[in-house]
Amino acid sequence: MGDILQAIGFVGTALGIFGFFKTNLPSNAPNGAVVRIKVGNQDYDGQNYGGGIARVIGYDQQNRIVGNAYEKKISNGDFQDITLDQDTDGIQSKYIGIIATGDAICISWITLKNRDGASDSAWIGDVGKSCGQDWAWGNQEAGYVEDTGERISPSCTWLDADHTNDIISGAMKINFSSYADNLDDAISSGRACSATSFSDNAGEIDGAPGKKRDVSLRPRRPESMTKRIIISTVNPAHNATELCNHPTSHSSDVVGSDGYYCNMETRELHPLCSSLKVDGCVSIDIESGKVQKRTSLGKRTANVHYRSYEKVSERVAIRNPSLQVQDFGAEMHTADHEIFYSSRDQPSNVKRELQACCTAGFVDA
The missing domain is CATH 2.60.60.20 (PLAT/LH2 domain)
Structure with a gap:
């Protein structure tokens, strides 16, 4: 203590x-x-x-x-x-x-x-x-x-x-x-x-704190947030479903540790096709920053373009911070890719997390 x-x-x-x-x-x-x-x-x-x-x-x-x-x-x-x-x-x-x-x-x-x-x-x-x-x-x-x-x-x-x-x-x-x-x-x-x-005023609050303020507004996002996706699959607290459904969350679009992608503009949740191959699931190309959605077209399915991002920020966990991005195939080319390291898992876990979430180039969903 x-x-x-x-x-x-x-x-x-x-x-x-x-x-x-x-x-x-x-x-x-x-x-x-x-x-x-x-x-x-x-x-x-x-x-x-x-x-x-x-x-x-x-x-x-x-x-x-x-x-x-x-x-x-x-x-x-x-x-x-x-x-x-x-x-x-x-x-x-x-x-x-x-x-x-x-x-x-x-x-x-x-x-x-x-x-x-x-x-x-x-x-x-x-x-x-x-x-x-x-x-x-x-x-x-x-x-x-x-x-x-x-x-x-x-x-x-x-x-x-x-x-x-x-x-x-x-x-x-x-x-x-x-x-x-x-x-x-x-x-x-x-x-x-x-x-x-x-x-909501930018001035002094006169009284002592009292009753909770009822807030029902949903904030719009600045343009910079709409151009970026955050991928965080290693932190259990980073739950895309919770963030997506919460009435006052304010963030870029995300992929969370629960295996879901959230469009924060529309508050729509989509499972990752790598974990759940259903109509409406998404695949993310970490090289281009593009997202494709699985859609049924009559008797067949197709992957259609859904969204594109200029920035991809990905959180991975490694024990050796000197490990380079290219060592596990996550280097960005078209989109600007940022990798952030913590120190809890082995590099093999990093590769597994990346493969479970997103791909360097689209694969058949």
Whole structure:
């Protein structure tokens, strides 16, 4: 327990409690509370998860402002420790307000450390996902489930002040004390959602966090997202069916570990023909970025063009990061192909994952 604290995030398919790495907490500052904001990692410079924070606000137990920080920029996959400018350095912040700029940002987690040593706590992007906010796969490891050792990479929650990409919220306010202890009760009572307020306005949220905001809007995607497909078959949490069916997910089209492809524009799911040869299944050519769909034409079947992508981002797991892409035949030529490595599986598993998902050139489906 010494190296972790408990936090609320998705464990399996529902909110639960996991061990959050204390290394994700900021250090004490000589003046004021410190807020660490961690951004998700999309691995694609043309449409990344980094963005701007216009203002961070600390509030005391009576919801009075005790400190501020202004104009922060956080890069894709990075974090920033933000020290609040306080008149009295040791006053605890109970509530933290985050106001975004017009440069959209996807936040994987936020942690708070008060100067006087009050209880540390963490807000996880999975809370936003569970509570009606726009979200995407965060791809940053935060901790693990203590009973099973399963690693947790939470979703990230989107904020955007000008709603350029129809992201619904521009600001949020968190009651950090609700995420510090009694977490089982927070989940069962609904406090995991009610302890965070969201606003579509790019300004301060006056009241303390209260009832969960009802959100029914489905965001449209920027053009850069429509030109890219994400293939992630090695992370069990990257479930294309869940992402596709969730009302507030916001992502490029994906192939997930469940063996399905999702068209995020239409929210249509298609099985991969490599695993399920049925009418409507799809085959993906990783060289050209083209997708074909199996279609019945009278008594015969045909593979017809369905979609094309300029960018193919593929997540594979290997033990030896020096292994080159061409060693297992996944180098891109026409489409721009990006391969991202983790360190959990043998290279043979990588080849098997690639063959199970997609092909270098179409094969008979």
